[in-house]
Amino acid sequence: MIAYQQLKRLELLLPAVVRQPLRTAWRAVRGTPEEHIAAHLSDPLKIAIDVGASTGFLAGTFAKHARACLAFEPNPASAAVLQRK
Secondary structure (H helix, E strand, O other), rough: OHHHHHHHHHHHOOOHHHHHHHHHHHHHHHHHHHHHHHHHHOOOEEEEEEEOOOOOOHHHHHHHHHOOEEEOOOHHHHHHHHHHH
């Protein structure tokens, strides 16, 4: 399997017109790097806390992999979106 760093170097050789759709498709299938880190750091026996949760993108990942997730967002507009999720 090709290492992530090698893929990143190969990606730079592609024109931007091809690179961005390819990156978007890859992340739709494999997830974002942030999702992988959040899943790795989550403990299924503990509660995760997401401070500055914005619209809850990572809070959703934490909720899947931890016992529960408490998400806090000070921006009222983002907090309204977060509450609907």
